[in-house]
Amino acid sequence: MAAMTMIQALRSAMDVMLERDPNVVIYGQDVGYFGGVFRCTEGLQAKYGRTRVFDAPISEGGIVGSAIGMAAYGLRPVVEMQFADYFYPAYDQIVSEAARLRHRSAGDFTAPITIRMPTGGGIYGGQTHSQSPEALFTHVCGLRTVIPSNPYDAKGLLIASIECDDPVIFFEPKRLYNGPFDGHHDRPMVPWSERPSSEVPQGHYTVPLESAAVFRAGSEVTVLTYGSMVYVSEAAAKESGIDAEIIDLRSLWPLDLPTVIESVKKTRRCVIVHEATRTSGFGAELTALVQERCFYHLEAPIERVTGWDTPYPHALEWQYFPGPARVAAAMRRALEE
Amino acid sequence: MKTSPLHLNVPEPTGRPGRATDFSYLHVSPAGAVRRPPIDVLPADTGDLANAMVRVLDEQGSPVGPWVPTIDADRLRLGLLAMLRTRAFDARMLIAQRQKKISFYMQSLGEEAIATAHSLALEPGDMCFPTYRQQGLLLARDDISMSELMCQLMSNEHDPLKGRQLPVMYSYKRAGFFSISGNLATQFIQAVGWGMASAIRGDSRIASAWIGDGATAEADFHTALTFAQVYRAPVILNVVNNQWAISTFQAIAGGEASTFAARGIGCGIASLRVDGNDFLAVYAASRWAAERARANLGPTLIEWITYRAGAHSTSDDPTRYRPADDWQHFPLGDPIARLKQHLIRIGAWSEAEHEKARAEIEGQVVEAQREAERYGTLLDGRIPPLASMFEDVFKEMPWHLREQLRQAAEQ
Numbered sequence: 144m145a146a147m148t149m150i151q152a153l154r155s156a157m158d159v160m161l162e163r164d165p166n167v168v169i170y171g172q173d174v175g176y177f178g179g180v181f182r183c184t185e186g187l188q189a190k191y192g193r194t195r196v197f198d199a200p201i202s203e204g205g206i207v208g209s210a211i212g213m214a215a216y217g218l219r220p221v222v223e224m225q226f227a228d229y230f231y232p233a234y235d236q237i238v239s240e241a242a243r244l245r246h247r248s249a250g251d252f253t254a255p256i257t258i259r260m261p262t263g264g265g266i267y268g269g270q271t272h273s274q275s276p277e278a279l280f281t282h283v284c285g286l287r288t289v290i291p292s293n294p295y296d297a298k299g300l301l302i303a304s305i306e307c308d309d310p311v312i313f314f315e316p317k318r319l320y321n322g323p324f325d326g327h328h329d330r331p332m333v334p335w336s337e338r339p340s341s342e343v344p345q346g347h348y349t350v351p352l353e354s355a356a357v358f359r360a361g362s363e364v365t366v367l368t369y370g371s372m373v374y375v376s377e378a379a380a381k382e383s384g385i386d387a388e389i390i391d392l393r394s395l396w397p398l399d400l401p402t403v404i405e406s407v408k409k410t411r412r413c414v415i416v417h418e419a420t421r422t423s424g425f426g427a428e429l430t431a432l433v434q435e436r437c438f439y440h441l442e443a444p445i446e447r448v449t450g451w452d453t454p455y456p457h458a459l460e461w462q463y464f465p466g467p468a469r470v471a472a473a474m475r476r477a478l479e480e
Numbered sequence: 481m482k483t484s485p486l487h488l489n490v491p492e493p494t495g496r497p498g499r500a501t502d503f504s505y506l507h508v509s510p511a512g513a514v515r516r517p518p519i520d521v522l523p524a525d526t527g528d529l530a531n532a533m534v535r536v537l538d539e540q541g542s543p544v545g546p547w548v549p550t551i552d553a554d555r556l557r558l559g560l561l562a563m564l565r566t567r568a569f570d571a572r573m574l575i576a577q578r579q580k581k582i583s584f585y586m587q588s589l590g591e592e593a594i595a596t597a598h599s600l601a602l603e604p605g606d607m608c609f610p611t612y613r614q615q616g617l618l619l620a621r622d623d624i625s626m627s628e629l630m631c632q633l634m635s636n637e638h639d640p641l642k643g644r645q646l647p648v649m650y651s652y653k654r655a656g657f658f659s660i661s662g663n664l665a666t667q668f669i670q671a672v673g674w675g676m677a678s679a680i681r682g683d684s685r686i687a688s689a690w691i692g693d694g695a696t697a698e699a700d701f702h703t704a705l706t707f708a709q710v711y712r713a714p715v716i717l718n719v720v721n722n723q724w725a726i727s728t729f730q731a732i733a734g735g736e737a738s739t740f741a742a743r744g745i746g747c748g749i750a751s752l753r754v755d756g757n758d759f760l761a762v763y764a765a766s767r768w769a770a771e772r773a774r775a776n777l778g779p780t781l782i783e784w785i786t787y788r789a790g791a792h793s794t795s796d797d798p799t800r801y802r803p804a805d806d807w808q809h810f811p812l813g814d815p816i817a818r819l820k821q822h823l824i825r826i827g828a829w830s831e832a833e834h835e836k837a838r839a840e841i842e843g844q845v846v847e848a849q850r851e852a853e854r855y856g857t858l859l860d861g862r863i864p865p866l867a868s869m870f871e872d873v874f875k876e877m878p879w880h881l882r883e884q885l886r887q888a889a890e891q
Contacts, residue, residue, distance in 0.1 A: 168680060200703075202706065205669050205704070208703065209669055209670070210673060211670045211673060212673025213676060215607070215658060215670065216674045216677035217677070218677045235663060235666060236666060236700075239661060240670070248651035249640060249641045249644065249872060251659060284873050307875075308875040309874050397874075397878035
């Protein structure tokens with residue numbers, strides 16, 4: 144075991160899989176010699192050679208389209224979108240091709256590819272380096288959408304994603320790469336080494352897909368969240384003194400619904416927190432599911448705390464970002480009823 | 481300097497209903513006139529080949545010039561039979577569509593030489609990434625039965641794709657035929673990825689990508705050229721220029737100012753423009769490109785010049801947008817008639833044999849349809865079971881699909 148940042152944990156996952164499976168190849172913009180703009184693939188080309196880990200042209204459609212062809216051949220490509228904000232040119236290849244290939248060919252061809260992309264804001268990235276587009280994938284049949292919140296899960300979920308025979312959209316909350324950011328942007332960064340979840344085994348292990356985690360057990364209100372918002376919600380609970388049960392969804396779709404239902408039925412109150420824009424966001428699906436399954440257990444309306452329905456701002460980043468104060472206010476509203 | 485107001489150029493074909501096409505825009509080279517460079521030619525030195533037209537058969541059906549391929553008469557007869565089979569199959573399935581036994585069909589009338597000759601030029605294990613008009617790739621093979629193809633067209637109980645795809649969107653991994661998508665151009669970059677994978681694994685198999693003139697306007701086409709050149713992928717990049725994308729003339733895709741083959745030159749890819757109705761030229765150019773790919777010399781782009789003699793699909797009427805007799809005036813003729821003329825000229829075929837073969841093939845097509853209809857047609861509701869709609873969305877069916885399957889079964 145060693146204390147790892149999320150970046151080191153992701154790199155370790157790819158290292159393990161390159162070593163174990165000759166069909167794994169890794170490519171994307173700047174991921175080869177340089178090791179990626181966030182350094183997740185640093186050193187992997189030197190270790191495994193240029194035909195296993197390499198740079199790609201600036202063409203997200205080309206990166207995903209070629210990965211589908213490689214998967215049809217029998218490889219297991221892991222490709223990087225430099226920022227989640229950049230995946231849009233690849234959407235046709237993801238939605239019309241990767242997601243449906245198994246179904247449309249009745250299993251003749253499959254697309255076991257993993258598409259990594261740094262997601263979320265909090266880095267003064269403006270509207271083209273801050274988006275959280277997960278709902279554009281959870282809406283698509285045939286895709287798995289995964290988002291870890293800590294180094295241990297990041298490695299275990301990435302290995303599980305690479306080994307999965309379905310196409311996986313793997314979101315990496317970039318504000319968590321170097322520490323468990325809790326939304327207090329004006330405070331010094333806390334390093335991962337202060338969290339037990341930074342203890343990461345060197346070798347192979349998986350965190351199963353479709354499995355949520357109870358990040359913080361509590362009795363008063365259930366918070367359904369994922370990615371960076373796990374720590375924001377934790378800070379909100381601590382600062383408000385509310386005994387919140389925080390569920391880290393980890394796999395957005397397919398979802399671990401039993402864990403969600405069990406918690407909401409226990410606390411009878413539910414707050415949903417995500418950084419993405421609100422309307423038709425993944426929170427809307429969660430709201431519907433909780434309403435369908437837990438309506439007679441609920442004591443209060445379901446609350447949503449999300450980014451505003453605007454482009455992600457630059458100067459007004461912290462007015463946009465759903466920080467601990469907004470989450471705490473929603474918890475209080477849920478408790479007032 | 482006095483300037484006139486700006487004017488938007490919207491290309492128009494010379495021919496429209498009631499107005500004959502001026503086919504001089506094709507710039508047809510005489511048979512045998514175009515040089516054949518060695519396979520290790522520098523891509524930049526193929527510019528002349530991307531702008532001329534590789535042709536082998538002359539007007540009398542004699543093979544002339546440096547592109548005459550090494551292919552014996554037996555194999556050429558196989559090619560002729562494959563074209564006859566493709567044409568008969570298409571004709572029969574058009575009727576089946578009119579009878580509502582299938583919902584939709586797309587024929588390849590007039591362009592049969594391209595897919596059939598290319599199929600004969602590839603090796604077992606190579607992978608084609610076709611569009612919806614390369615049924616000739618399958619019908620040239622002896623390991624895919626016509627009745628099984630028809631089961632797909634009829635979405636019946638024996639449809640290997642379980643009724644999930646429109647007719648003609650076949651998938652045959654075992655025959656080197658990638659699952660067809662209705663989203664145009666996506667397969668072009670996928671083929672490059674398949675070729676890259678083969679190179680990564682040190683394999684000897686190559687990929688063959690297919691696209692029409694119209695869809696070359698999509699980003700995936702240009703991306704494919706970039707990736708293919710950058711990684712020197714073992715792939716043949718086929719552009720079937722049949723002049724029409726539904727009702728849109730090829731000039732709307734950019735075919736007026738330069739050839740589609742010339743797109744490759746700008747990307748550093750060896751490129752050829754070839755008479756797609758000349759079976760021998762198609763075979764020769766395909767072999768040349770396949771040899772280059774297998775020798776680690778990288779991609780070759782080939783623009784095949786042909787004419788879409790029929791409608792785009794069973795959903796459009798071409799007499800609404802082009803002269804009804806256009807094909808009869810197309811300078812490159814009918815690929816079946818031209819190969820037949822050649823085989824008769826070399827004494828390897830006769831009119832009587834041709835008629836006999838044609839009748840036999842039509843009988844085989846009728847027999848295949850009878851066999852396929854034993855498992856149902858779209859008319860009789862013998863379609864795949866409800867559960868098959870929910871299967872294969874994921875490898876294992878997740879909870880939400882199990883739940884929805886139950887709901888669908890109850891409704």
